[in-house]
Amino acid sequence: MSKDKPTDTSSFPALDFQEKFNEKYSSDLIISGKYNPPNGYSSILELEQRMANHRSQADLLTNEDLKKIYSGIIEANPDRIILSNIPADHNCDREEIIEGVSSLINEKDIAFHHKHLASLATDSTTPASTEQRTRLLEKNTNLKVNWVMSPDTIGIVHQAINKARHSQNDRFTEANLADDGRAGIA
Numbered sequence: 001m002s003k004d005k006p007t008d009t010s011s012f013p014a015l016d017f018q019e020k021f022n023e024k025y026s027s028d029l030i031i032s033g034k035y036n037p038p039n040g041y042s043s044i045l046e047l048e049q050r051m052a053n054h055r056s057q058a059d060l061l062t063n064e065d066l067k068k069i070y071s072g073i074i075e076a077n078p079d080r081i082i083l084s085n086i087p088a089d090h091n092c093d094r095e096e097i098i099e100g101v102s103s104l105i106n107e108k109d110i111a112f113h114h115k116h117l118a119s120l121a122t123d124s125t126t127p128a129s130t131e132q133r134t135r136l137l138e139k140n141t142n143l144k145v146n147w148v149m150s151p152d153t154i155g156i157v158h159q160a161i162n163k164a165r166h167s168q169n170d171r172f173t174e175a176n177l178a179d180d181g182r183a184g185i186a
Helices: 013-025 044-055 063-076 091-102 107-119 125-141 151-179
Strands: none
Touching: 013 151, 044 091, 063 091, 091 107, 107 151, 125 151
């Protein structure tokens, strides 16, 4: 397994979707996040393994551990403005952000998920609308979405689908013209 790229993408849902989508549509879609690891971790894969141990309660992180990892992520990724602007006043906020980063979720999706959870009690239309668009996306691609996509990410995937379909139509038209002996005629 590469230090920077997992061979098993099951713990990295956006990367898993991205790779399957790109294979299926001969696309170059990029929707997963790419982050520098915080101090004390040689890679994001190592951080993900640490978070997996925490989730399984095999090796729980303390509040201080979460603060240190969160601060390390923000310091190691100064260009991630959206990520650094997500409110992280409580350990549950920091843990959610660390989980997103360690799972290679892009920062817009992490921010949307954070806001989505915070707004469930006050805005019932946003989750339903996003959930509906996500299910439609799954139906159109026949690929499972195993994380909360932001409307921005859903839009990017829809654009990639349209681009891939347009490209396939162009190839189909060229093949038909070639079969008719008209290829290359101006």
